[in-house]
Amino acid sequence: MASFSIKEVSTKPFEGQKPGTSGLRKRVKVFQQENYTENFVQATLSAIPDGPAGATLIVGGDGRYFLKEAIQKIIRLAAGNRVSKLVIGQNGILSTPAASNLIRKRKATGGILLTASHNPGGPDNDFGIKYNMNNGGPAPESVTERIYQITTKISSFHNADLPDADLSKIGTTKFADFTIEVIDSVDDYVILMKEIFDFELLKNFFKKRPDFKVLFDSMHGVTGPYNHRLLVTELGLPESSVMNASPSEDFGGGHPDPNLTYAHDLVERVEAENIDFGAASDGDGDRNMIIGKGAFVNPSDSVALIAAYADAIPYFKKAGLKGLARSMPTSGAIDRVAKKKGIQLFEVPTGWKFFGNLMDAGKCSICGEESFGTGSDHIREKDGVWAIIAWLSIIAFASETNPKVGLNDILNKHYAEYGRNYFSRYDYEEVDSEGANKMMAHLTAFINDKSNVGKKIDSYEVAQADNFEYTDPxxxxxxxxxxxxxxxxxxxxxxxxxxxxxxxxxxxxxYVEKYTAKDYTTETQTAIQDLIKLALDLSKLVEFTGRKTPTVIT
Incomplete structure (x- = not known):
């Protein structure tokens, strides 16, 4: 058992190291500056509520460029701060949902996740570091603010004199009272999925429907090994059921954001090859998209349908639904399911920590965001792979009464029962900040003018205008x-x-949303085109930003 020395290294603060719920995200070249990563990791360790000494931390990320170098820095800093143990995914790979599960399963102090989620990777793109708490969820603002305050005053960090760890080999290495455990990245997560879902139901469905084609696009992100193990090894689907399943430092040169724009290769193959069920997940595995031949499941509808079909999933059938929740911009489709089931519905700000608070208090079982994030209280992060297995479970469950059921059948049956919340999101990316702020100021003036309530704009009468505020219950x-x-x-x-x-x-x-109780077969963009025009006219978006078209339409 080798010993090591600890050196206090002098440093100076860097501006702008303020993390959000999703951690600190910057270009790789920013993180590569001398001491930049060390400063932020030291601040993170120092901000751990009970201190870093004796802590057990889960470490891993989405495989993006700079991951392995960052982990080596974390190892030396953790040892230098008297952390007791690091549990690291093999080759540094660990999906965000898998990390959340491990934190909870190992009763760890927390976790350091190395990801910029759905943002592009590579030497000229993004990297990120975030801290998760002992419940497995993102650090609350009290902790992220403490991290930031430390970064503004930091003058040194504690570095251990350790050699680079071999992250390719599963096993345990000890250096005096500091332990590094490299684990299989997938095993514990697969165990969790098999505890939640009825894999026999799924296997029987695929035996009955050998013609049912599945295609899961990991977009060269972290979920490739998870998807292969679950779909191919566990469920016996052919190798052709997975694509882009090898994690890549630059995500194969693509943008690992599972939507109709960036997952275009999947979208094209689903249509060309008559795929019954297509799915994609993002860089770190917490987002998902569900599509099929001639079918797209809007994320707002996705969480509503999972809630409606909760009895198809043993985890919920056994425990029942404690409550449902959605982010404020997400459509009200899940509200209608909650009302029919007589279950409390929470509307929260964007950010998974708000769901986590509800879950920890036993008030929420299923939740989702319109930004392709869906999850449940099995962990404290959104979970793309879980959502995809949930949808396969819904199809298998529905097939017992309709053997040839497809995605559109399930969607249309739901719309016939609950009505349809037509919903779309327009993203205008990398807009000039000054123009964007001027547009928001213009809208703020509109909502502050109370005379606008009751006013008719085109054929719509304003009932409420505000800036959403949330008091955490x-x-x-x-x-x-x-x-x-x-x-x-x-x-x-x-x-x-x-x-x-x-x-x-x-x-x-x-975000634009329109509800209808009867006409649920119109194409979404056609159904909401009048509201889109109203929104663009009212906001003067084109005038303020110069952007005539969105980067992405969801």
């Missing part, structure tokens, strides 16, 4: 300025938010 914290909402008398909504998940510029997100 669990900890009493208040989150202000969470998105400008204009809600019309018929229940239709337009919402504007600025997103901070990118590494530069601003992303303007426009």
């Amino acid at each position: 669990i900890d009493g914290s208040v989150s202000k300025n969470q998105g400008i909402r204009i809600i019309f008398k018929d229940g239709s909504r337009i919402i504007f938010r600025l997103s901070g998940t990118g590494s530069q510029g601003a992303t303007v997100r426009l």
Whole structure:
């Protein structure tokens, strides 16, 4: 058992090391600056509520460029701060949901996740570091603010004199009172999935429907090994059921964001090859998209349908539904399921920590965001692979009464029962920040003018106009300025938010929603085109940002 020495290394603060719920995201070249990564990791370790000494931390990430170098830095800093143990995914690979599960299963102090989620990777793109708490969920603002404050004053960090660890070999290495355990990245997560879902139901479905084609696109992100193990090894599907399943430092040169724009290879193959069930997940495995030949499951509808079919999943059939939740911009489709089931529904700001608070208090079982994030209280992160297995379970369950059931059959049956919340999101990425802020100021003036309530705009009457504010029912914290909402008398909504998940510029997100009880077969963009025009006219988005078309339409 080798010993090691600890050196206190002098450093100076860097500006802008303020993490959000999703951690600190910057260009790789920013993290590569001398001491930049060390400063932030030291601040993170110092901000652990009970201190780093004696802690057990889960470490891993999505395989993106700079991952392995960052882990070696974390190892030396962890040892230098007297952390007791690091549990690291083999080759540094660990999906965000798998990390959350491991934190909970191992009763770890927390975890350091190395990911920029759905942002592109490679030497000229993004990297990220975030800290998760002992419940497996993202650090609350009290901790991220403490991290930031430490980064503004940091003068040194504690570095251990350790050689690079071999992350390719599963096993345990000890250096005095410091332990490094490299584990199989997939095993524990597969065990969890088999505890939640009825794999015999799934296997029997595929035996009965050998013609049912599945195609899962991991987009060269972290979920490739997980998908292969679950679909091919466990469920016996052919190798052709997975694509882009090898994690890549630059995600194969693509943008690992599972939507109709960036997952175009999957979309094209689903149509060309008559795929019954297509799915994609993002860089770190917490987002998902569900499609099929001639079918697209809007994420807002996805969480509503999973809630409606909860009895198809043993985990929920056994425990029941404690409550449902959605982020504010997400459509009200799940609200209708909650009402029919007589279950409490929570509307929270964007950010998974709000769901986590509800889950920890036993008030929420299933939740989702319109940004392709869906999850449950099995962990404290959204979970793309879980959502995809949930949908396969819904199809297998529905096939027992309709042997030839497909995605559109399930969607249309749901719409016939609950009505349809037509929903779309327009993303304008890397917009000039000044123009975006001017547009938001213009909208703020509109909502502050109370005379606008009751006013008719085109054929829509304004019933409510505000900037969404949330008081957490669990900890009493208040989150202000969470998105400008204009809600019309018929229940239709337009919402504007600025997103901070990118590494530069601003992303303007426009959300549009219209409910109908009967006409649920119209194409979405056709159904909402009048509301889109109203939103663009009211916000003067084109005038303020110069952007005539969105980067992505969901």
